[in-house]
Amino acid sequence: MTDTVLFQAFVYLCAAVVCVPVAKRLGLGAVLGYLVAGVLVGPNVLGAIGGEGKHVMHFAEFGVVLMLFVVGLELQPSLLWRLRRSILGLGGLQVAATAAVIAGAALALGVPWRAAIAIGLIMAMSSTAIVLSTLAERGQLKTSGGQAAFAVLLFQDIAVIPILAVFPLLGVAEVTAGAEAGRPAWMTALLVIGAVAGVVAAGRFVVRPAFQFLATVRLRESFIAAALLIVVAIALLMEQVGLSPALGTFVAGVVLAESEYRHELEADIEPFKGLLLGLFFISVGAQIDFPLIARDPGTIAGIVVGAMALKLLVLWAAGRLFGLDRPARWLLAFALAQVGEFAFVLIKFGTDSKIFDGAVAAPLVAAVAISMMLTPLVFVALERWVLPAVTVDTSDARPQDAVAHDDAAVVLAGHGRFGQIVARLLRSAGFRCTVLDLDPEIVDVVRRLGSKVYYGDASRIDLLHAAGCARAKLFVVAIDDAEQATAIVKTVREHFPGLPIFARARDRIHYYELRKLGVAVARRELFGSAVELATEALRALGLRGHTAHRMARRWRSHEEHALEEMAAMWARDEARTNLFARLRQALEEAERIMRDEDPRVAAGADPGWDNEAARSSRRPDEAPVEPPPP
Amino acid sequence: MARRVLILFAHPILERSRVNRRLLDGARDLAGVTIHDLYEEYPTFAVEPAREQALLAAHDVVVLQHPFYWYSAPALLKEWLDLVLQLGWAYGPGGTALRGKLMLNAITTGGSAEAYQPDGKNRFTLRELLTPFDQTAHLCGMTYLAPFVVHGALRLDDDGDVGPHVRAYRALLTALRDDTLDLAGAARAPTLRVEAGGRP
Numbered sequence: 001m002t003d004t005v006l007f008q009a010f011v012y013l014c015a016a017v018v019c020v021p022v023a024k025r026l027g028l029g030a031v032l033g034y035l036v037a038g039v040l041v042g043p044n045v046l047g048a049i050g051g052e053g054k055h056v057m058h059f060a061e062f063g064v065v066l067m068l069f070v071v072g073l074e075l076q077p078s079l080l081w082r083l084r085r086s087i088l089g090l091g092g093l094q095v096a097a098t099a100a101v102i103a104g105a106a107l108a109l110g111v112p113w114r115a116a117i118a119i120g121l122i123m124a125m126s127s128t129a130i131v132l133s134t135l136a137e138r139g140q141l142k143t144s145g146g147q148a149a150f151a152v153l154l155f156q157d158i159a160v161i162p163i164l165a166v167f168p169l170l171g172v173a174e175v176t177a178g179a180e181a182g183r184p185a186w187m188t189a190l191l192v193i194g195a196v197a198g199v200v201a202a203g204r205f206v207v208r209p210a211f212q213f214l215a216t217v218r219l220r221e222s223f224i225a226a227a228l229l230i231v232v233a234i235a236l237l238m239e240q241v242g243l244s245p246a247l248g249t250f251v252a253g254v255v256l257a258e259s260e261y262r263h264e265l266e267a268d269i270e271p272f273k274g275l276l277l278g279l280f281f282i283s284v285g286a287q288i289d290f291p292l293i294a295r296d297p298g299t300i301a302g303i304v305v306g307a308m309a310l311k312l313l314v315l316w317a318a319g320r321l322f323g324l325d326r327p328a329r330w331l332l333a334f335a336l337a338q339v340g341e342f343a344f345v346l347i348k349f350g351t352d353s354k355i356f357d358g359a360v361a362a363p364l365v366a367a368v369a370i371s372m373m374l375t376p377l378v379f380v381a382l383e384r385w386v387l388p389a390v391t392v393d394t395s396d397a398r399p400q401d402a403v404a405h406d407d408a409a410v411v412l413a414g415h416g417r418f419g420q421i422v423a424r425l426l427r428s429a430g431f432r433c434t435v436l437d438l439d440p441e442i443v444d445v446v447r448r449l450g451s452k453v454y455y456g457d458a459s460r461i462d463l464l465h466a467a468g469c470a471r472a473k474l475f476v477v478a479i480d481d482a483e484q485a486t487a488i489v490k491t492v493r494e495h496f497p498g499l500p501i502f503a504r505a506r507d508r509i510h511y512y513e514l515r516k517l518g519v520a521v522a523r524r525e526l527f528g529s530a531v532e533l534a535t536e537a538l539r540a541l542g543l544r545g546h547t548a549h550r551m552a553r554r555w556r557s558h559e560e561h562a563l564e565e566m567a568a569m570w571a572r573d574e575a576r577t578n579l580f581a582r583l584r585q586a587l588e589e590a591e592r593i594m595r596d597e598d599p600r601v602a603a604g605a606d607p608g609w610d611n612e613a614a615r616s617s618r619r620p621d622e623a624p625v626e627p628p629p630p
Numbered sequence: 631m632a633r634r635v636l637i638l639f640a641h642p643i644l645e646r647s648r649v650n651r652r653l654l655d656g657a658r659d660l661a662g663v664t665i666h667d668l669y670e671e672y673p674t675f676a677v678e679p680a681r682e683q684a685l686l687a688a689h690d691v692v693v694l695q696h697p698f699y700w701y702s703a704p705a706l707l708k709e710w711l712d713l714v715l716q717l718g719w720a721y722g723p724g725g726t727a728l729r730g731k732l733m734l735n736a737i738t739t740g741g742s743a744e745a746y747q748p749d750g751k752n753r754f755t756l757r758e759l760l761t762p763f764d765q766t767a768h769l770c771g772m773t774y775l776a777p778f779v780v781h782g783a784l785r786l787d788d789d790g791d792v793g794p795h796v797r798a799y800r801a802l803l804t805a806l807r808d809d810t811l812d813l814a815g816a817a818r819a820p821t822l823r824v825e826a827g828g829r830p
Contacts, residue, residue, distance in 0.1 A: 544644055545673035546706075599645035 015041045016278050023376075030137060031130050032376035034278050038285020039373075060283050062235070063276025064129045064341065066269055068157075068246040069231050071132060071150075072253020073266050080254060083151050090148055090322050091155020094336070098124040098314045102307060114170045115356040121163050122347060122364070123307045127340030128153045128246070129280060130375050135335065138379070139438045139457075145331030148324055152315075152336060157247050160342050164349060171353030191241040196251055199234055203255030211264075227268040284341070288369045292362055303367040304374070312337040326390040334382040338371040388466065410434070411467045412476045413458035413488055415442050418504050418525055419478030423451070433476070434467045459484070459491045475501045480525075482506035489517050511563060512570035531556055551597045558593055562586035633732075635663040635807050636689035640696040640707035642669050649738045649783040649792055650697060656796035662807045664689065668706050675709055682714040687727060691806045692772070694763065695736040697783070701752075701759045703735075711766065720770045729771035732806065732813070734822065735763055736799065738783040746781075757820055776819040778802055798823060 015037030023033030040046055103120030107113060131149060132141070140146040207230060214223050231249050238248030256265060293300050312333045319329035344365065351361045410426055412419050412433040423433045423446075435446050436458040446453040454467050458479070469475060475492050477485050482505075489501055500520040505511035507524060514522040531552055538548035566582055595601055637657060641650050657663055666685060672678075686692065696703045718724045737756075745751040746759070756777055757764075767774035780786070780795045801824045805811045816822055 544670055546642055546669035547645065547673075549673035599643050 011041050012279060012282055015282060020278070030278075031134055031281055032373070034281030035285040035373045035376075038282035039288060040285075041282070042286030042288065044288070044290040060276055060280035061341070063273060063278070063280045065235050065245045065249050066231055066273035067129065067132060067277055069249040069253040070266055070269055070273055072250040072255075073257050077254055077257070083147060086148055086151035086322065087155050090318055091152045091159075093318045093321070094152050094315060095121075095124045095156060095159050097318065098311055101310050101314055105306065105310065111360075115350075115360065118167060118170050118346075118350045118355045119360075119364070121166075122343045122350065122368075123311070123339050125156050125160070125340040125342040125346065126153060126311075126336040127338050127372050127375065128157060129277060129341055130338065130372055131335050131340075133277060134376065134379055138383070139443070140331065143328065143331070143444055144324060145319075145328030145335070148319060148322070148328060148332045149335045152332070154250070156340070156342070157244055157250075160244055160346070163346065167346070167349055167353050167355065171350070171355045192243055195237055195241045195243065195248070198237070199248060199252050200255050203252055207256060223264065224268045227265050228272065230265075231269065280341070284369055284372055287344075287365070288373070289362065289366050293366055293370075296363065300363055300366050300370065303363060304370050307339060307367065308337045308371055308374070308378075311339075327387055330382065330386050330390055334378050334386065337378060338375040339368040340372070343368045409472060410474045410476060411436065411464075411469055411472045412478060413437075413485075414477065414479030414504075415439075415446050415453075416478070416480060418480070419476070422476055422478055427451075434472070436463060436467055459488045461491065461495055464492065464495065469496045469499060472499060475499050477501060477503040477519075479504070480506075482510045486510070486513060486517070489514060489519055493518050508563065508566075512567045515564075515567040516571040547599055551594060554597050555590060555594060558590055559586070562589070631809070632662055633690040633807050633809055634688065635660075635691040635693060635803055636685060637663065637665045637693045637695050637736075637803075638668060638707065638710065639665060640668045640694070640704045640710075642704050642706070644669070647697075649780050649786055649795065650695065652789070652792045652796050653695065653736070653738075653780070653799045656800050657803055660800065660803055660807070663803055668710060669704075672706060672710075675706060677706075677710050677713045679714050679716060682710065683716075683719060683727065686714070686731075689731070691732045691734075693734055693736050693778075693803070693806075698737040698739045702762070715766070715770060726771065731772045732775060733763070733767040733772045734775040734777060735760055736778040736802075738780045740784050741781065743779075743781045755820060773813060773817060775813070775816045776822040778823075779821045 016034060019037035019040070020030050020033035023036065024030055099117070099120035101120070102123045103113075103116040106116035106119050111119065131153060135141040135146045135149065141150065210226065211223075214226055230252060234248045234252050235245035238245045315336050316329055316333040319332045324332060347361050347364050347368070350356055351358060409431050410433045412423055413436045415423060415435045415437045416439070419435070419437075423435065426433055433451060435443075435451055435453040437443050437446070437453065438457060443453050452467075454463055457463065458477075469492065475496070477488050477492075479485050479488070485503060485506075489503060492499060492501055501518070502521045503514045503519045503523075505514050505522045505524045511522050511524055535548050535552040538551065539545055543551070562582070566579055566586075569579055569582065637654070639650075639654055641647055644651055654665065654667075657665060664685075668677075694703065694707060696707055702708070715721065715728075716725075719727050739746070739756075741750075741752055746754065746756045748755070752759070756779060760777055764774045778799060780792075786792050786795070802811075802822060805824050811824070
């Protein structure tokens with residue numbers, strides 16, 4: 001029974017469902033959850049999956065391919081062009097320098113020079129799968145550090161091809177590199193160029209009309225199938241010409257990044273990508289050969305720590321050379337310190353080429369897997385200790401007298417169109433906001449403006465602590481997603497009960513909900529500007545400026561009172577019908593109030609100014625009633 | 631030399647005005663007279679001092695036209711005085727920007743002329759009740775003239791009732807502009823009335 005596909009699916013899904021939420025809850029990230037799940041179900045602990053782990057891994061590598069397609073979809077060609085310096089320069093430097101340093105270390109330890117070079121090249125690779133998904137999960141992909149990491153990974157993906165070509169030259173045995181066998185070099189080059197050009201052309205001229213047609217059919221399944229078909233077809237084509245499938249689908253993604261179906265494609269591929277990547281990480285976990293590690297823990301530990309430390313140093317120095325600022329440099333160095341999945345492929349190929357034998361390969365495989373497993377922990381260390389330290393440094397450098405008030409007086413979740421205005425007004429008045437945002441581009445901008453800013457989901461407790469919620473006077477929720485805003489409010493209320501919350505409400509219902517949750521002040525996001533526009537419209541329709549303003553002010557105050565009253569009804573869980581009745585009543589009241597307020601209509605609501613009232617209360621033979629007006 | 635006249639007009643509810651509106655309309659076509667409608671310009675009370683000071687600097691006569699609410703001006707005109715007449719600009723050391731200009735109030739009252747007498751309902755004369763404006767002008771080095779007054783504004787209903795007052799107001803503004811007014815006399819008078827001929 002253990003051989004059936006269904007049983008295996010059961011095991012993998014079980015492991016994922018149990019381990020991933022636990023890891024997430026502990027703030028360790030989904031990747032570590034999958035890896036631990038792999039260890040648990042692997043041959044060394046539960047033994048639920050056995051030797052087929054490698055086959056599963058081969059299949060699961062398709063998750064990496066899908067991921068690069070999605071990454072490509074999010075990258076406009078213009079952005080890629082801007083990154084060209086990082087990709088070629090930083091990426092090239094990292095691969096060459098890391099390979100050289102690690103090869104040197106291996107030589108010093110007595111490894112023959114051919115094997116040393118091969119090991120250097122293998123260890124230079126980082127894990128595209130782990131790093132990109134972790135950076136995306138933490139919202140750091142588009143920061144300067146994240147971009148640099150992405151550029152280096154992209155170069156590594158490309159570099160695998162020439163490395164595969166070089167390995168046979170290092171080896172003693174004659175092996176052939178995949179499909180390139182028997183073709184002259186110029187033909188290979190021509191095929192590669194032709195394939196990439198074909199992908200670009202197809203993206204432009206075939207995929208679009210095809211999707212247009214599919215969109216008219218309105219069948220969601222066919223859309224999903226088409227999206228998968230694109231990726232599979234490109235992967236196949238790339239394998240045929242000897243290019244990395246991941247690279248090919250990445251190019252296709254970039255080509256389609258500007259099409260109107262971009263979001264549709266992304267949404268369709270996303271679940272497959274997630275599941276297959278999860279599978280990939282589980283199989284990495286399952287492959288760790290614990291008996292081998294147990295036999296020689298010192299060597300393995302030495303390889304892991306040595307390789308990661310050397311990689312980290314080289315990355316840090318390269319980042320410095322390329323002018324990355326301190327947080328970005330540290331992010332790059334920590335993110336790419338592990339050895340990646342391409343190493344498995346290269347190690348196997350190295351063994352096949354007889355560059356080294358199995359006795360060398362086995363500890364290498366274990367070390368690579370362990371270094372991948374350590375990556376989520378490295379990220380946690382980076383976020384908890386390293387980034388705060390390097391960020392605090394820069395804020396200390398700011399002149400003290402420029403800031404009149406406590407830095408952490410206000411924590412602001414969301415720095416979009418709404419939060420930005422809040423932050424700017426508060427900042428103008430001398431109150432600095434600590435900003436939390438999920439959009440890396442926004443985060444970059446805010447950081448450049450000199451504000452303290454944290455990436456990530458504001459409902460994460462560790463992030464709230466890091467942002468200084470314990471000392472803050474006010475918490476402002478300004479994000480656009482209503483459900484997320486509610487979730488953040490709940491978390492903050494639960495963990496910082498004394499911290500007043502000011503929140504942006506999407507609409508009436510959201511307003512009621514926020515008030516019910518104990519938000520001190522809520523404002524509907526479009527209400528204020530709509531009232532202002534309507535006020536100007538009244539002026540354009542011939543009302544006096546002050547009259548329009550006064551009427552709008554009166555209307556607004558009535559509207560806000562009624563809203564508050566209805567929020568109280570909502571909080572008492574009163575029936576919807578009561579609410580609707582109250583709403584109708586409020587609308588009628590508003591009309592009546594406005595009639596009273598309108599100076600063009602007789603008998604006003606501002607008796608202080610009202611000549612009519614003064615006239616009618618005066619008897620004809622009497623002296624005029626005095627003020628107003630006297 | 632012709633004087634430039636600035637009417638600072640303050641009426642929060644002009645839609646219901648019967649006298650002030652007609653007075654203002656009557657002044658609209660006078661050359662050399664600028665009308666500055668404060669409640670229209672600053673509906674939110676956010677008076678811009680620099681803009682107002684430039685306007686004052688470009689004129690020689692300042693007419694504060696408003697209904698005589700609670701023996702004073704509507705709130706926005708007070709806000710205007712508070713914000714625009716700044717130390718070092720309008721008064722105090724270096725505050726000479728307004729020196730030599732003329733200032734007066736043009737007001738409408740509900741009460742009759744008799745009500746504004748020591749033995750009348752309002753117990754004080756208009757000149758007495760207007761002393762804060764008088765002293766404001768004085769502190770700024772301006773000559774304060776007697777007020778132009780339309781009494782019993784609530785009883786004036788139509789163009790026929792208001793017409794004579796509109797003509798008198800136009801005549802006063804013209805006289806101020808053309809410098810045909812006896813300023814010493816105008817400063818002492820209880821109220822200001824200029825007949826259509828231009829003689830006080």
